[in-house]
Amino acid sequence: MARVVVDVMLKPEILDPQGQAVQRALPRLGFEGIADVRQGKRFELEVEGPVDDAALARIHQAAETFLANTVIEDFTVRVETVPVEEGQ
Amino acid sequence: MTARVGVVTFPGSLDDRDAQRAVRLAGAEPVALWHRDTDLHQVDAVVLPGGFSFGDYLRAGAISRFSPVMTTIIEQAKAGMPVLGICNGFQVLTESHLLPGAMLRNNHLHFICRDQKLRVENNGTAWTSDYASGQEIMIPLKNMDGRFTADRRTVDELEAEGRVVFRYLDGNPNGSINDIAGITNAAGNVVGLMPHPEHAVDPMVGTGGTDGTGFFTSILKRLVNA
Numbered sequence A: 001m002a003r004v005v006v007d008v009m010l011k012p013e014i015l016d017p018q019g020q021a022v023q024r025a026l027p028r029l030g031f032e033g034i035a036d037v038r039q040g041k042r043f044e045l046e047v048e049g050p051v052d053d054a055a056l057a058r059i060h061q062a063a064e065t066f067l068a069n070t071v072i073e074d075f076t077v078r079v080e081t082v083p084v085e086e087g088q
Numbered sequence B: 001m002t003a004r005v006g007v008v009t010f011p012g013s014l015d016d017r018d019a020q021r022a023v024r025l026a027g028a029e030p031v032a033l034w035h036r037d038t039d040l041h042q043v044d045a046v047v048l049p050g051g052f053s054f055g056d057y058l059r060a061g062a063i064s065r066f067s068p069v070m071t072t073i074i075e076q077a078k079a080g081m082p083v084l085g086i087c088n089g090f091q092v093l094t095e096s097h098l099l100p101g102a103m104l105r106n107n108h109l110h111f112i113c114r115d116q117k118l119r120v121e122n123n124g125t126a127w128t129s130d131y132a133s134g135q136e137i138m139i140p141l142k143n144m145d146g147r148f149t150a151d152r153r154t155v156d157e158l159e160a161e162g163r164v165v166f167r168y169l170d171g172n173p174n175g176s177i178n179d180i181a182g183i184t185n186a187a188g189n190v191v192g193l194m195p196h197p198e199h200a201v202d203p204m205v206g207t208g209g210t211d212g213t214g215f216f217t218s219i220l221k222r223l224v225n226a
Helices: A015-030 A054-066 B016-026 B068-078 B088-095 B152-160 B213-224
Strands: A002-010 A042-049 A073-080 B004-009 B029-034 B046-050 B083-086 B103-105 B110-119 B136-143 B146-147 B164-168 B181-184 B190-193
Touching: A002 A054, A002 B016, A002 B046, B004 B016, B004 B213, B016 B029, B016 B213, B029 B164, B046 B088, B083 B088, B083 B110, B088 B103, B088 B190, B110 B181, B146 B181, B152 B181, B164 B190
Parallel strands: B004 B029, B004 B046, B046 B083, B083 B190
Antiparallel strands: A002 A042, A002 A073, B103 B146, B110 B136, B110 B164, B164 B181, B181 B190
């Protein structure tokens, strides 16, 4: 089965207090030099059958209407090559 | 014969019974609707109650927006049926695009639960006619994802058209844009807000006041006089 990854991120202009909380915690844990953190969501969709243009169009539609709220979020869709041992 | 006001129960709804009670106290007949219903049982209006729905796993209201009952409610709301969304119900309304904008996590990342003062900015909606314009009311607020946001053009449009129905007073509890607590659609039949009027209809509980009763008496008058 092929894997399609949908990454969803808050739009740049939207305040992300969760990302800010993570960013503030980093230096306390000794991880210096991180100026900013934005937190998002990653969906891994295992697709039955070929990932052709029609399948990608369907996934794009699912991302636009459901996985992301395009009022506040942007998304990207990409096909991921699954390593052989994982893909068995 | 009185007005029939449906109250939807989603998996995770908390305030459906309180909403039914508020409808009854106002003199209307509450009708329980289930999320799997496709038929609205001849109700004249619908309340989407607070609480949670489907775990709010993806985003608050994102999954419930696709439930069978919502398909019918969206259709009827567009045809003019009054709909009130409270808290999670407001989130469902924005996810359904019956109301513009979206809800985000509170800017301070804490769940908030307190009595909240609001100003009624618009008493021309189906759900606010029993309030005076500019009236200040106190009703409970309890949520995690209450930060209303929308792009600048949408906010300007809401403000210009008087579609901001409620604004937070004495401190914004969640960082919502322009202190917005609730809005309406252009027709004024769909209203959503984060605070909970159904918890302020009985002096024995909640705030000790009945500032929330006006929502339910407003809709009753509207439906009976229709």
